[in-house]
Structure formats: structure tokens, C-alpha cells
Amino acid sequence: MLAISADGVSKRYKGLSQTALSNVSLTAESGQIYTLLGRNGAGKTTFVRICATQLLPTQGRIQVLGYDAIKEADKVRRLISIVPQEGRPLRALTPWDHVYNWLQIRGEKKQVAREKTELILQKLDLYDAKDRPAMNLSGGMKQKILVAMAMAVDAQLLFLDEPTIGLDPVSRRQVWSSIKEWKKEGKSILLTTHYMDEAETLSDNIVIIDNGRVIAKGTIKELRTTIPQNLRVDITKDNIDTEVFKSFGSIIESGDDTIRIFTFESAIKELTELAVKKNLSFTVSPITLDDVFVSLVGGIEEEKTAAASQKRY
Ligand SMILES: Nc1ncnc2c1ncn2[C@@H]1O[C@H](COP(=O)(O)OP(=O)(O)OP(=O)(O)O)[C@@H](O)[C@H]1O
Numbered sequence: 309m310l311a312i313s314a315d316g317v318s319k320r321y322k323g324l325s326q327t328a329l330s331n332v333s334l335t336a337e338s339g340q341i342y343t344l345l346g347r348n349g350a351g352k353t354t355f356v357r358i359c360a361t362q363l364l365p366t367q368g369r370i371q372v373l374g375y376d377a378i379k380e381a382d383k384v385r386r387l388i389s390i391v392p393q394e395g396r397p398l399r400a401l402t403p404w405d406h407v408y409n410w411l412q413i414r415g416e417k418k419q420v421a422r423e424k425t426e427l428i429l430q431k432l433d434l435y436d437a438k439d440r441p442a443m444n445l446s447g448g449m450k451q452k453i454l455v456a457m458a459m460a461v462d463a464q465l466l467f468l469d470e471p472t473i474g475l476d477p478v479s480r481r482q483v484w485s486s487i488k489e490w491k492k493e494g495k496s497i498l499l500t501t502h503y504m505d506e507a508e509t510l511s512d513n514i515v516i517i518d519n520g521r522v523i524a525k526g527t528i529k530e531l532r533t534t535i536p537q538n539l540r541v542d543i544t545k546d547n548i549d550t551e552v553f554k555s556f557g558s559i560i561e562s563g564d565d566t567i568r569i570f571t572f573e574s575a576i577k578e579l580t581e582l583a584v585k586k587n588l589s590f591t592v593s594p595i596t597l598d599d600v601f602v603s604l605v606g607g608i609e610e611e612k613t614a615a616a617s618q619k620r621y
């Protein structure tokens with residue numbers, strides 16, 4: 309069964325001339341992690357909220373777990389769970405109150421609710437803070453309360469809209485591990501994130517949205533092929549002449565003192581020898597999702613130009 313099936317979904321917010329989503333069609337298999345990537349304002353949260361029955365599309369059809377998300381919103385709501393992008397816990401309530409009460413609202417018996425609350429608070433390292441009012445907790449701990457609430461319930465599809473924002477590296481990994489466990493149980497996830505390492509670690513499939521349109525989708529491996537070269541070389545540039553490296557591939561000047569060259573394995577030996585001869589430090593690594601994202605969506609103006617020339621290469 310498909311977790312999500314969107315067909316021609318568009319959204320125009322009242323009073324805005326621009327559409328937030330334009331004719332988005334995509335399907336998400338169940339039991340997998342799909343990640344939406346896109347620049348600020350691309351339309352990710354709008355899409356998530358439409359799928360999660362919080363927002364009506366202006367046009368199009370949307371099915372979630374086999375139900376019509378517009379006409380059968382009640383049925384969909386019972387099967388999903390969400391970490392909203394800008395959710396905030398209630399100031400006076402503790403982590404325990406938030407999760408336990410939420411589980412009871414979702415119909416869990418008291419004993420089960422207690423067990424599940426304890427388990428998720430421990431997994432996310434919130435147990436020691438379980439009785440402290442949210443207003444006395446740090447920003448990251450507040451964010452983890454929202455993640456704990458969403459992940460404690462027994463849902464089939466989890467929407468995570470930038471779930472690890474503001475979390476320290478250890479906490480992020482705790483959330484990642486909970487997400488992976490969730491998937492192991494055969495459940496589905498729609499994630500949005502601006503952290504490319506998070507997307508690389510978790511995603512089975514990526515969907516890139518730009519200006520309300522889907523501009524690329526596929527596995528990370530498939531998306532990597534949108535850049536013809538397979539390696540990148542970062543060279544520390546201190547008044548060096550970038551011209552001498554032009555023949556090796558596409559060059560991206562990031563504005564600081566490094567240049568990035570997308571190139572092929574066959575060119576690596578000659579390129580690095582030249583760098584050594586010129587006494588330049590360099591690193592060689594595979595093309596990452598970050599490179600793919602910047603090349604498809606563009607960044608600062610000079611990167612856009614580089615991305616455009618790289619597509620021609
Ligand atoms: N409630 C709203 N009313 C009017 N316009 C909105 C509303 N919510 C979002 N928009 C507009 O819709 C577009 C898409 O916004 P959305 O929040 O979906 O982007 P996003 O991809 O989630 O961005 P971010 O990465 O910053 O979270 C933007 O132009 C935004 O200004």
C-alpha cells in the first residue's frame with residue numbers, strides 16, 4: 309500500500325499571488341523514509357501539512373494510507389503522527405505530562421501510556437528532566453518533547469518537519485536511531501530537513517522541491533548521477549590561478565579561500581600532482597547530496613552560475 313499518493317496538488321494561500329505548491333504529484337511507498345529537501349519557502353511544510361490533514365489544497369487529490377486526506381481526514385488522523393515545524397510545548401507542563409496526556413488522548417490505556425512514556429523519554433534522554441516544566445528546559449529539550457510525543461503514539465505514518473532543529477549532535481543521533489527503529493517496524497516516514505547529513509543517513513528516497521514544484525526525485529544514488537562527475541576536490545586557494553584547474557572539470561568558487569572541482573577518477577592523479585607541485589592543500593571526496601542540492605537548486609549567485617556551467621560540462 310502507498311503511504312502517500314499526491315496527484316496534481318497545488319496550494320495558493322489567501323492574499324498571495326504566488327502559489328506555494330504547483331501541481332505536485334508524487335507517491336511514497338509504505339515502510340520507507342522519504343525526505344523533502346528544498347530552500348526556505350520552497351513549499352515543504354505546506355505539502356506536509358496538506359498530507360497531515362491540517363491544510364486543504366487549492367487543487368489536486370491526496371491519498372494517505374489509502375484514504376482520501378480531504379474527504380476521510382478523520383480516518384487519516386487516527387493513523388498518523390506529526391512533529392510540526394514550529395511547535396512549542398506548553399510552558400507549564402512537564403515532558404512526562406506532554407507525552408502521557410497525548411497518549412491518553414490518542415486512546416491508550418493508562419498502564420500502556422505509562423510504559424510508552426517512560427520508554428520514549430529514556431530513548432531521547434529526557435527522563436531525568438521528566439518532571440520539570442517545559443519553560444525551564446533548554447530549546448533542544450523542548451524540541452525533543454515534540455519528537456517524543458509524535459514517536460510515542462502507535463501511528464503508521466510519521467511526519468517529521470525539521471525534527472532535529474536546535475538539537476546537539478548526540479541528541480540528533482538519538483532521534484535518528486528512534487526514526488530507524490520506527491522504520492524497522494514497517495512504518496513510514498515523511499521527513500523534511502536542511503541537514504544534508506541527516507538526509508543521507510536516513511532517506512530511502514529524496515524529493516527536491518523548488519518554488520513549489522518537484523524538480524527531482526529518487527534515491528541518493530540516483531540523484532548523484534545528476535552531477536556527471538563522481539569526485540570532488542577541494543583546494544585551498546591563496547591567490548592561485550584557478551584557470552590552470554579548469555581543464556579538470558567544473559569549478560565552484562565558494563567565495564572564501566577554497567575552490568571545489570567536480571571531476572572524474574581518471575583526472576585525479578594529474579590534478580593532485582599539479583596541486584602538490586603548486587604547494588596547495590587539497591582533499592578528495594565523493595560527490596555528496598549537498599553538492600547535488602546546490603547544483604540543482606542553486607545557492608548564492610556565483611554558485612548558480614557554476615552549477616549552470618557544470619550542467620553543460
Ligand atoms: N500560513 C501561510 N499564509 C500565507 N503564506 C504562507 C503560509 N505558510 C506558508 N506560506 C508561504 O508559502 C510558501 C511555502 O512555505 P513553506 O512553509 O511551505 O516552505 P518550506 O519549504 O517549509 O520552508 P522552510 O524551509 O523555511 O521551512 C512561502 O512562500 C511562504 O511564505
Ligand SMILES: [Mg+2]
Pocket residue numbers: 352353354393469
Ligand atoms: Mg518548513
